[in-house]
Amino acid sequence: MKQTKIVQKKIETDILIAGGGIGGLSAAVTIKENNPEAEVLIVEKQTAGYAGKANKGGGVLQYFDLEKTTPMDFVAYHANMVGCYLGNQNMMLKYVAMNNEMLDKLEEWGVKVPKNRIPTGPMTYMVGVDLDITLQVRKVAAKLGVKFMDKTTISDLLVTNGKIAGAAGYNILDGTFYEFNSKLVIMATGSQNYRVASMWSNGRGDGIAAAYRAGAQMRNPEFGNFSQLFRVNSNRECVFGENVMYDAYGENITKNFRRFPEADISSSAVAEWYNQVSAGRGPIYLHIDENPMTSNEEMMLHAWERPYGLRFWEIDFEKASTVDKDWEVVPGFVGEQSPVKVDEEMRTTIDGMYAIGDLSYGGSAAPGAVPAPPGRNRGSGILNAVFAAIIAGRNAALAVKQTSQQPVDTAQVKTLKENAFAPLFREKGITAKELISQVQDVICPVENSVYMSGHRLESALRKIEQLKPLVSELKAEDLHDMLSCHEAEAMVLCAEMQFRGALMRKESRGWFLREDYPQMDNDNWLKWIVCKNENGTMVFDTEEVPIDTYPIQPPRF
Numbered sequence: 001m002k003q004t005k006i007v008q009k010k011i012e013t014d015i016l017i018a019g020g021g022i023g024g025l026s027a028a029v030t031i032k033e034n035n036p037e038a039e040v041l042i043v044e045k046q047t048a049g050y051a052g053k054a055n056k057g058g059g060v061l062q063y064f065d066l067e068k069t070t071p072m073d074f075v076a077y078h079a080n081m082v083g084c085y086l087g088n089q090n091m092m093l094k095y096v097a098m099n100n101e102m103l104d105k106l107e108e109w110g111v112k113v114p115k116n117r118i119p120t121g122p123m124t125y126m127v128g129v130d131l132d133i134t135l136q137v138r139k140v141a142a143k144l145g146v147k148f149m150d151k152t153t154i155s156d157l158l159v160t161n162g163k164i165a166g167a168a169g170y171n172i173l174d175g176t177f178y179e180f181n182s183k184l185v186i187m188a189t190g191s192q193n194y195r196v197a198s199m200w201s202n203g204r205g206d207g208i209a210a211a212y213r214a215g216a217q218m219r220n221p222e223f224g225n226f227s228q229l230f231r232v233n234s235n236r237e238c239v240f241g242e243n244v245m246y247d248a249y250g251e252n253i254t255k256n257f258r259r260f261p262e263a264d265i266s267s268s269a270v271a272e273w274y275n276q277v278s279a280g281r282g283p284i285y286l287h288i289d290e291n292p293m294t295s296n297e298e299m300m301l302h303a304w305e306r307p308y309g310l311r312f313w314e315i316d317f318e319k320a321s322t323v324d325k326d327w328e329v330v331p332g333f334v335g336e337q338s339p340v341k342v343d344e345e346m347r348t349t350i351d352g353m354y355a356i357g358d359l360s361y362g363g364s365a366a367p368g369a370v371p372a373p374p375g376r377n378r379g380s381g382i383l384n385a386v387f388a389a390i391i392a393g394r395n396a397a398l399a400v401k402q403t404s405q406q407p408v409d410t411a412q413v414k415t416l417k418e419n420a421f422a423p424l425f426r427e428k429g430i431t432a433k434e435l436i437s438q439v440q441d442v443i444c445p446v447e448n449s450v451y452m453s454g455h456r457l458e459s460a461l462r463k464i465e466q467l468k469p470l471v472s473e474l475k476a477e478d479l480h481d482m483l484s485c486h487e488a489e490a491m492v493l494c495a496e497m498q499f500r501g502a503l504m505r506k507e508s509r510g511w512f513l514r515e516d517y518p519q520m521d522n523d524n525w526l527k528w529i530v531c532k533n534e535n536g537t538m539v540f541d542t543e544e545v546p547i548d549t550y551p552i553q554p555p556r557f
């Protein structure tokens with residue numbers, strides 16, 4: 001039955017954290033460790049500890065043997081081979097240097113971090129943690145006095161005179177509308193994955209949209225197009241499968257795009273799939289027995305003691321081998337746009353607001369020319385979230401002592417409430433499911449999002465433009481549906497940002513691949529694309545990458 005009366009409540013706290021995945025939880029613990037007096041509230045739309053991505057997937061953490069590889073060695077490798085000079089090298093240096101500290105912290109917070117390490121890329125190893133990682137950190141946070149509100153979503157941010165004043169949100173079970181007053185806000189709401197790949201489905205971009213609407217600047221929005229090879233029936237991801245791709249006639253096609261070992265899948269693997277299939281040489285198969293990394297099962301199941309993971313992957317692998325009788329693969333869109341711009345202290349462009357983890361990995365510019373996570377840097381997703389959380393948490397713990405609560409504009413709160421609940425009171429219109437499906441139809445095709453051209457991007461953007469008016473026609477049956485409406489709105493916004501950004505970047509660099517501009521253009525495109533909401537208009541600009549201040553530079557420098 002539709003709700004007619006909205007109960008409204010006000011909640012005050014020193015620091016509000018939106019999102020209770022590994023990033024939000026780690027930030028909360030860090031704040032309490034550094035300032036036990038600070039009141040910290042985590043607001044999570046699912047249930048903190050069970051929600052988020054860290055407990056859905058591989059749980060593999062990147063490990064650097066810093067006695068053999070210096071942080072600078074890795075930064076040089078990364079800048080040359082992965083980030084292609086578009087990365088903030090200071091951030092990457094700091095991330096690698098903090099590797100041992102982060103693993104120690106996780107252990108201190110009750111996460112079992114195994115000691116046996118498996119080599120991955122040229123300079124990295126990995127260690128696997130179990131699926132209870134976030135539950136362990138939630139337990140520590142609760143013990144330190146962090147408060148939790150589960151099943152409550154943050155729909156918008158409250159900003160007064162350019163400074164954060166709190167947030168607005170609602171409980172998705174009973175529909176109570178909340179005005180949160182807080183001195184500081186840490187956004188930890190994850191990336192945009194458009195509800196396409198099921199294991200990534202919590203990345204719905206509503207935190208990105210809230211930050212954008214509040215006026216926060218975005219950076220690298222065009223890098224939201226990660227794709228992976230998937231088996232066709234089970235939709236099981238095939239990590240490292242790009243190393244053993246064959247066409248329907250038994251020809252090895254990996255050799256067409258990969259001439260030396262690389263750390264992870266590249267967009268050229270996706271383009272190769274597209275070109276082969278377009279030329280009638282599909283379907284494409286993996287010969288997994290040619291490379292021990294490609295089947296992945298041995299590593300996921302038995303390399304580390306992970307009882308919860310073991311059960312999960314046994315079911316997953318069994319299902320895959322039952323429904324997929326061969327190794328036919330297709331590239332599947334994953335997304336991972338993470339564009340909220342932050343500086344090296346994880347501060348957004350809104351005073352008093354930080355953004356961490358998957359929400360701002362791309363916006364931090366640390367990974368360079370690649371969608372992140374994992375940013376062709378396997379095992380960096382969880383650790384980047386912990387890294388950003390420790391930095392933001394330490395800063396917030398100090399800053400809160402010198403920050404006073406900004407006045408809240410009650411008219412703004414009223415408008416945000418009306419906007420949030422509008423779909424529930426609409427009798428006619430489009431459902432969230434219908435709108436999301438139409439966005440997916442535009443964003444998913446490889447030729448729109450990964451192997452791009454000006455013509456195809458313009459056509460994709462036109463389709464998204466046609467969907468924009470439908471946002472104000474979204475209708476919801478209940479509160480869960482209302483949340484889906486807000487997520488659908490965020491998907492339209494993120495897709496627009498991605499296509500507009502991609503149209504601007506007239507070159508190919510790293511993961512970013514334009515058929516019509518196949519070369520990397522260091523003369524014109526050592527730049528970050530930034531964008532911002534200015535009175536309802538999405539305004540784009542560029543920022544020079546300060547490449548001459550970084551240790552590693554492209555050949556012409």
Ligand SMILES: Cc1cc2nc3c(=O)[nH]c(=O)nc-3n(C[C@H](O)[C@H](O)[C@H](O)COP(=O)(O)OP(=O)(O)OC[C@H]3O[C@@H](n4cnc5c(N)ncnc54)[C@H](O)[C@@H]3O)c2cc1C
Pocket residue numbers: 018019020021022023024043044045046051052053054055056057058059060061062152153154155188189190191199200202203206207356357358359373378379380381382383385
């Ligand atoms: C299948 C899979 C496999 C992976 N494998 C690995 C791996 O092996 N190693 C690795 O390092 N990384 C891996 N990753 C990536 C890694 O899990 C993420 O990078 C990391 O967990 C991000 O943490 P986060 O806290 O920033 O975001 P998330 O984990 O996405 O957490 C965001 C939280 O915010 C909540 N939220 C969202 N919007 C709102 C809102 N409006 N209001 C309130 N709450 C909100 C969400 O419900 C969620 O709980 C994998 C991810 C997936 C999906």
